Amino acid sequence: MRRGVRTGVREAKGGIMTTGQPLLEIEHLTKQYGKVVALNDVSFRITDGITGILGENGAGKSTAIKILLGLVRPTSGSARVLGQDASHSVVVRGRVGYMPEHDCLPTAVSAAEFLTHMAEVSGLPPAMARTRAADTLRHVGLFEERYRAIGGYSTGMKQRVKLGQALVHDPAFVMLDEPTAGLDPAGREDMLTLIRKTHREFGISVLFSSHLMADIERTCDRIIVLQAGRLVQSGEVEQFTKETETVFIEVDSNREALMAALEKRGVVVTIERSGFTIQGRDETVYDHVRDALVEAHAPLRRMAPRRRALTELFERDGERALDGEAA
Amino acid sequence: MSEAIAQAQPGSAHGGTVFDIGYQPYTGLREGRSRGRRAIFKDGVRTALGFGRGGRAKILPWFCIVALSALGLVFAIVAAAANAMAGPGAAEKAGIPSHSDFNGVASILVFVFAAVVAPDLLSPDKRNGVINLYRVRPITGTDYIVSRWAAFLSVMLIAIWLPQIVLFLGLSGSDPVPWDYLTKHWLDIPRSILAGAAMAVYATNLAMLAASYTTRRAYASVFLVGLFVISAPFTIGISQQIEGAAGIWMSMFTLTNIPVHVNDIIFGKVSEIADRAPALKLGSAVLVAWYFAWTIIPGLILWSRYRKLAS
Numbered sequence: 269m270r271r272g273v274r275t276g277v278r279e280a281k282g283g284i285m286t287t288g289q290p291l292l293e294i295e296h297l298t299k300q301y302g303k304v305v306a307l308n309d310v311s312f313r314i315t316d317g318i319t320g321i322l323g324e325n326g327a328g329k330s331t332a333i334k335i336l337l338g339l340v341r342p343t344s345g346s347a348r349v350l351g352q353d354a355s356h357s358v359v360v361r362g363r364v365g366y367m368p369e370h371d372c373l374p375t376a377v378s379a380a381e382f383l384t385h386m387a388e389v390s391g392l393p394p395a396m397a398r399t400r401a402a403d404t405l406r407h408v409g410l411f412e413e414r415y416r417a418i419g420g421y422s423t424g425m426k427q428r429v430k431l432g433q434a435l436v437h438d439p440a441f442v443m444l445d446e447p448t449a450g451l452d453p454a455g456r457e458d459m460l461t462l463i464r465k466t467h468r469e470f471g472i473s474v475l476f477s478s479h480l481m482a483d484i485e486r487t488c489d490r491i492i493v494l495q496a497g498r499l500v501q502s503g504e505v506e507q508f509t510k511e512t513e514t515v516f517i518e519v520d521s522n523r524e525a526l527m528a529a530l531e532k533r534g535v536v537v538t539i540e541r542s543g544f545t546i547q548g549r550d551e552t553v554y555d556h557v558r559d560a561l562v563e564a565h566a567p568l569r570r571m572a573p574r575r576r577a578l579t580e581l582f583e584r585d586g587e588r589a590l591d592g593e594a595a
Numbered sequence: 596m597s598e599a600i601a602q603a604q605p606g607s608a609h610g611g612t613v614f615d616i617g618y619q620p621y622t623g624l625r626e627g628r629s630r631g632r633r634a635i636f637k638d639g640v641r642t643a644l645g646f647g648r649g650g651r652a653k654i655l656p657w658f659c660i661v662a663l664s665a666l667g668l669v670f671a672i673v674a675a676a677a678n679a680m681a682g683p684g685a686a687e688k689a690g691i692p693s694h695s696d697f698n699g700v701a702s703i704l705v706f707v708f709a710a711v712v713a714p715d716l717l718s719p720d721k722r723n724g725v726i727n728l729y730r731v732r733p734i735t736g737t738d739y740i741v742s743r744w745a746a747f748l749s750v751m752l753i754a755i756w757l758p759q760i761v762l763f764l765g766l767s768g769s770d771p772v773p774w775d776y777l778t779k780h781w782l783d784i785p786r787s788i789l790a791g792a793a794m795a796v797y798a799t800n801l802a803m804l805a806a807s808y809t810t811r812r813a814y815a816s817v818f819l820v821g822l823f824v825i826s827a828p829f830t831i832g833i834s835q836q837i838e839g840a841a842g843i844w845m846s847m848f849t850l851t852n853i854p855v856h857v858n859d860i861i862f863g864k865v866s867e868i869a870d871r872a873p874a875l876k877l878g879s880a881v882l883v884a885w886y887f888a889w890t891i892i893p894g895l896i897l898w899s900r901y902r903k904l905a906s
Contacts, residue, residue, distance in 0.1 A: 337730075337731050339730055339731070358628065358734065359627065359628075360733075362627060362733035366731040368728070370724055371723060372724035372727050374720075374723050376719075377647055381647050385634060385638050388634030388637075389630075389631045389732045390631065391626045391733055392623070392626070393630065396621070396623050403619065417649070438620055469618055470620075471620065
């Protein structure tokens with residue numbers, strides 16, 4: 269069930285009012301640490317939904333998040349969060365949640381006490397903070413365990429507490445830095461479900477940083493790909509997956525003749541070990557395949573639509589970007 | 596829309612229905628930085644006293660607080676016994692330790708308390724990474740460190756003032772006419788408050804500064820115990836061996852005596868614990884300035900270390 273999704277922040281106090289505006293906005297952002305360029309003229313805007321920020325280690329994901337949180341000042345360019353300059357607004361942090369990648373939990377206190385404290389630090393009155401902490405722990409699946417000391421929790425439970433503290437003050441936007449790091453397959457699946465739930469049921473927009481393509485692909489509505497500090501791709505995940513639709517063909521014989529017949533019809537063919545793939549999955553392509561099979565007298569063994577992993581697309585685009593830079 | 600997750604059996608005693616009302620956005624009041632500061636202060640006090648933590652976290656702070664109060668009680672009992680045996684005012688005439696001597700006698704215990712408790716307010720936040728969560732909350736680095744500092748100072752004040760209250764009640768209660776004791780010694784109240792505050796601020800600043808340099812609570816505690824307790828006999832011994840200005844200045848580095856000198860200036864008499872310190876030759880103004888230097892400079896360094904925690 270999808271609850272009312274908030275596209276902006278309702279609160280007008282302190283000038284935070286962004287209904288209809290992007291939640292996060294980065295323009296020509298560059299960050300240099302000495303001679304190392306962590307981000308190089310990156311621009312993107314994030315509105316409502318779950319946005320994945322994808323890149324290898326050192327791609328600039330964490331730097332971008334730190335700039336958006338106001339923890340690091342950019343060398344040039346601007347970063348705005350909920351309509352406020354990220355570098356100068358303490359107030360805006362009351363409407364943003366952050367789940368760091370690394371350990372950030374006390375060991376000696378219970379999850380209930382910790383989340384209550386974090387809600388109060390975010391500005392909620394004590395009575396409301398207690399209620400919110402209990403509710404949030406129920407939503408992340410830790411209600412029964414909420415009075416146990418966090419030090420005794422499993423890795424998966426700790427990740428849930430980390431997510432809980434990011435949500436406890438009901439932020440308009442939450443940034444999750446590698447939320448599935450260190451989790452086993454079941455825990456990872458649970459965390460991805462929670463992330464989807466965070467937006468689709470709680471109405472909180474999400475920026476989800478990961479180096480795992482599969483996690484991003486399964487969870488996000490939009491994707492931003494960073495490579496070596498540069499923006500390589502950004503857009504709807506669905507759009508990318510459409511671009512990667514292919515058809516896999518395997519024949520018993522006359523493989524070369526079939527390839528020639530397909531290429532004659534203008535179909536892009538990629539050779540694979542046991543067969544070949546052709547780009548696109550619209551009706552025309554199937555018509556071309558049918559005609560080429562007849563022309564080449566090639567007995568068809570297998571034909572199946574296939575979606576290439578997003579990785580391949582980004583590897584290709586990344587290479588293009590790097591080639592362009594070298595040129 | 597609500598979802599029924601459980602329903603009572605028809606015909607059951609209550610016949611109620613439990614609903615999971617799902618996630619509810621928070622639409623209430625947001626109190627901003629001021630609430631954040633108060634929350635960190637409250638958490639600091641709870642941490643220092645071990646509340647909300649396991650039993651072991653309560654042992655050291657409460658042992659020190661009880662020991663300090665017990666010391667105040669012992670002072671009161673000794674004075675009451677002297678007055679009972681030799682008549683009213685006998686304890687004062689015999690020079691039995693009272694309010695002016697308490698901070699000097701208790702100073703080692705106060706510093707041990709600071710050494711073992713203060714690191715608990717800063718070191719685990721860095722060690723566990725909780726500091727990274729404070730950095731992204733609507734507070735500044737100054738809010739964080741000032742709130743933590745104020746929390747520990749409050750606990751220190753409780754630890755130092757409580758025995759003085761016990762002592763005052765004991766002394767006034769042991770007097771045949773308690774009101775007479777009160778009228779004669781009322782000045783001990785503001786003096787005790789001021790001298791206790793001076794000692795609390797001094798110990799708080801040094802202990803918090805040391806704690807800010809390490810993620811390991813134990814390292815900070817060991818360093819502070821070494822600084823306060825072990826350095827004192829060393830500097831006292833050397834200062835009494837060396838004559839002249841060098842001896843006097845060495846005496847100035849007896850860190851446990853620095854707030855005791857201020858205590859003596861406030862009460863207008865030299866307490867037994869510091870009466871042979873060569874530093875006394877320098878005069879009150881220098882001793883007070885030295886105290887402020889050892890209090891303000893560590894405080895400023897501590898603040899500067901956390902000021903840029905989050906802009």
